[in-house]
Amino acid sequence: MISLQKITLRRGSKVILSEASAIIQPGEKVGLVGRNGAGKSSLFALMMGELPEDSGEYWIPTAWQVATVAQNMPETSDSATDFVLAGDVRLEKARVALTALENDPNMDRDGFGEQFAEAYANWEDAGGHDAASRAQTLVQGLGFTVQELEQPVNSFSGGWRMRLQLARALMCPSDLLLLDEPTNHLDLDALVWLEAWLSKYEGTMVVISHDREFLDAVTRVTLHIEVTKLTRYGGNYTAFEDLRAAAAALQATAYSKQQDKIAHLQKFIDRFKAKASKAKQAQSRVKALDRMEKIGPLLAEADFTFEFKEPANLPNPMLTISGGEFGYNLEDGSQKVIVKNVSKSVLAGERIGILGANGQGKSTVVKTIAREIKAIGGEVLEGRGLNIGYFAQQELDVLVEDDNPLDHMSNMVRRMTAAGSLSGQSTREQDHRAYLGSFNFTGEQVKQKVGSMSGGEKARLVLAMIVWQRPNLLLLDEPTNHLDLATREALAMALNEFEGTVMLVSHDRSLLRSVCDEFWLVAKGAVMPFDGDLDDYQIYLLEQAKEARQQRQQNAKKAVQAELKAEVAIAAAKPAVTYSKAKLDQMRKELGQVEASMAKLELEKTELEAAIGNTVDAGRIKEISLQLKTIIETLANLESQWLTLGETLG
Numbered sequence: 104m105i106s107l108q109k110i111t112l113r114r115g116s117k118v119i120l121s122e123a124s125a126i127i128q129p130g131e132k133v134g135l136v137g138r139n140g141a142g143k144s145s146l147f148a149l150m151m152g153e154l155p156e157d158s159g160e161y162w163i164p165t166a167w168q169v170a171t172v173a174q175n176m177p178e179t180s181d182s183a184t185d186f187v188l189a190g191d192v193r194l195e196k197a198r199v200a201l202t203a204l205e206n207d208p209n210m211d212r213d214g215f216g217e218q219f220a221e222a223y224a225n226w227e228d229a230g231g232h233d234a235a236s237r238a239q240t241l242v243q244g245l246g247f248t249v250q251e252l253e254q255p256v257n258s259f260s261g262g263w264r265m266r267l268q269l270a271r272a273l274m275c276p277s278d279l280l281l282l283d284e285p286t287n288h289l290d291l292d293a294l295v296w297l298e299a300w301l302s303k304y305e306g307t308m309v310v311i312s313h314d315r316e317f318l319d320a321v322t323r324v325t326l327h328i329e330v331t332k333l334t335r336y337g338g339n340y341t342a343f344e345d346l347r348a349a350a351a352a353l354q355a356t357a358y359s360k361q362q363d364k365i366a367h368l369q370k371f372i373d374r375f376k377a378k379a380s381k382a383k384q385a386q387s388r389v390k391a392l393d394r395m396e397k398i399g400p401l402l403a404e405a406d407f408t409f410e411f412k413e414p415a416n417l418p419n420p421m422l423t424i425s426g427g428e429f430g431y432n433l434e435d436g437s438q439k440v441i442v443k444n445v446s447k448s449v450l451a452g453e454r455i456g457i458l459g460a461n462g463q464g465k466s467t468v469v470k471t472i473a474r475e476i477k478a479i480g481g482e483v484l485e486g487r488g489l490n491i492g493y494f495a496q497q498e499l500d501v502l503v504e505d506d507n508p509l510d511h512m513s514n515m516v517r518r519m520t521a522a523g524s525l526s527g528q529s530t531r532e533q534d535h536r537a538y539l540g541s542f543n544f545t546g547e548q549v550k551q552k553v554g555s556m557s558g559g560e561k562a563r564l565v566l567a568m569i570v571w572q573r574p575n576l577l578l579l580d581e582p583t584n585h586l587d588l589a590t591r592e593a594l595a596m597a598l599n600e601f602e603g604t605v606m607l608v609s610h611d612r613s614l615l616r617s618v619c620d621e622f623w624l625v626a627k628g629a630v631m632p633f634d635g636d637l638d639d640y641q642i643y644l645l646e647q648a649k650e651a652r653q654q655r656q657q658n659a660k661k662a663v664q665a666e667l668k669a670e671v672a673i674a675a676a677k678p679a680v681t682y683s684k685a686k687l688d689q690m691r692k693e694l695g696q697v698e699a700s701m702a703k704l705e706l707e708k709t710e711l712e713a714a715i716g717n718t719v720d721a722g723r724i725k726e727i728s729l730q731l732k733t734i735i736e737t738l739a740n741l742e743s744q745w746l747t748l749g750e751t752l753g
Contacts, residue, residue, distance in 0.1 A: 133308065181255065246460060414575035423447075424446060557585070559586055580608045581608055
């Protein structure tokens with residue numbers, strides 16, 4: 104088990120955890136939750152051995168293998184398969200040891216055979232024979248195609264490289280799996296696959312996530328960090344919320360009752376402490392008050408709320424797409440069409456969720472509507488007075504690393520003034536400071552460079568800038584990637600109260616469920632309506648995965664059939680040969696002799712393979728290896744004779 108006893112953690116002068124205690128039993132699936140900055144990542148650093156406790160005791164079984172997702176962007180030309188394969192540290196160690204012995208020039212030294220046999224057994228025990236297929240299963244499960252399995256890692260974009268880091272962590276045969284926001288770079292397809300994989304994981308798991316449906320699906324215990332304390336709750340995230348609400352109600356009631364009792368005691372003390380006849384009783388009340396274990400008031404975590412301003416106007420339709428072809432211009436001057444024949448209207452007040460696997464074109468559709476890229480073909484007509492608020496999937500697409508929040512506000516005002524779209528918004532710095540404060544950018548934070556901000560702070564800044572522009576069409580491409588649960592809920596509430604139109608790309612199913620009324624599906628080069636809810640979409644994803652597996656099996660079967668057909672065609676092209684009865688009898692006799700020889704050699708091969716593992720003499724190992732090579736070659740020749748005779752005899 105994992106034990107934390109009265110742990111205190113500090114980052115600089117800030118106390119992250121103070122005398123925090125918890126027990127995690129082997130095999131438990133734990134969700135670690137709390138506001139951004141509460142200390143979740145610091146606790147992970149402690150569990151990974153990267154951060155020592157300032158006081159208290161942290162204990163984990165010394166034999167446990169810990170796996171976690173590396174946060175650095177991998178820069179390597181290794182193939183996707185090889186990169187993930189190297190995540191199996193046990194197998195990698197066995198492979199390195201075996202390779203070293205295979206290339207050892209001193210094969211004749213004493214004890215070499217025993218070393219070689221042991222190294223081979225270790226490699227085999229680590230799953231060396233099927234490791235590549237296991238790695239490729241992980242890579243494909245996280246959304247990569249068959250064609251991408253052998254592509255170099257550094258040819259993929261950042262989000263896809265982080266998927267490979269996740270696959271590499273899952274490849275490791277671990278006792279403890281630590282996952283910090285594993286869903287950030289996933290679409291719903293990969294998210295559904297990951298949930299299924301984690302549900303079968305047999306080790307202990309601790310996961311940080313702000314996706315409540317993901318936590319509900321994969322965890323059964325919740326650890327909550329709040330005000331430097333660590334509290335364990337039995338159950339997934341929804342159960343935690345219910346239990347915490349009940350505990351908060353009890354605490355509030357107990358606190359209120361205790362305050363009444365304290366007031367009563369204090370009133371008696373104040374009234375009679377100077378009266379000789381009552382001094383003894385008053386003193387006993389003082390002692391009772393001192394001994395009383397104080398119940399703290401319920402300190403609720405500061406909630407973050409905001410709202411979108413009422414749009415200046417609501418064109419209807421917002422926009423109309425006719426025969427749209429969306430894609431990119433390539434470096435060689437050609438164009439790559441991602442989706443085509445798009446004919447859609449977006450009406451005022453609609454709430455549209457955009458579904459589809461990564462790479463199918465969701466972001467391409469959103470960027471085209473947002474005017475970030477031009478349509479390759481067709482027509483996109485905007486309603487009069489259309490004002491778009493665009494949240495890019497990568498916040499730095501619209502943020503400047505060296506600028507601070509005040510700079511961004513000033514630059515936005517200049518752009519809007521130049522475009523003639525500044526309608527009543529203030530241009531005063533003091534008003535900008537006050538506005539940014541409503542998004543939790545207070546004091547000197549308004550002067551902090553964006554490059555030094557956390558992902559959550561960047562996301563809040565982008566939201567603040569969008570709200571300030573009073574859009575009537577919101578285009579949100581994965582807005583929740585770095586938002587904590589409370590801020591996600593605030594976003595959902597603000598979107599539901601927004602009077603304009605919302606188009607949303609997100610893997611956060613809770614946000615999609617609470618905001619969207621209809622769905623578009625981007626798949627197979629088209630944009631089509633999806634008739635159903637997210638549960639129907641999950642069923643659709645499972646069916647698509649099943650069809651893909653069946654298609655791969657059919658393709659493999661067709662390849663074998665085509666090969667056999669080609670062999671038959673070659674045989675049919677040969678002139679027919681008529682054999683006498685004596686010749687046919689002779690061939691049948693030869694066929695029997697070949698079968699007997701093959702059976703004998705197979706037995707010898709099995710015996711030699713067993714012998715090589717029990718032999719310690721290097722010379723004898725070399726001799727057996729040569730015998731095995733000869734037998735394998737002879738078997739191949741006999742098998743060819745057997746096939747030829749069998750085809751001739753029919």
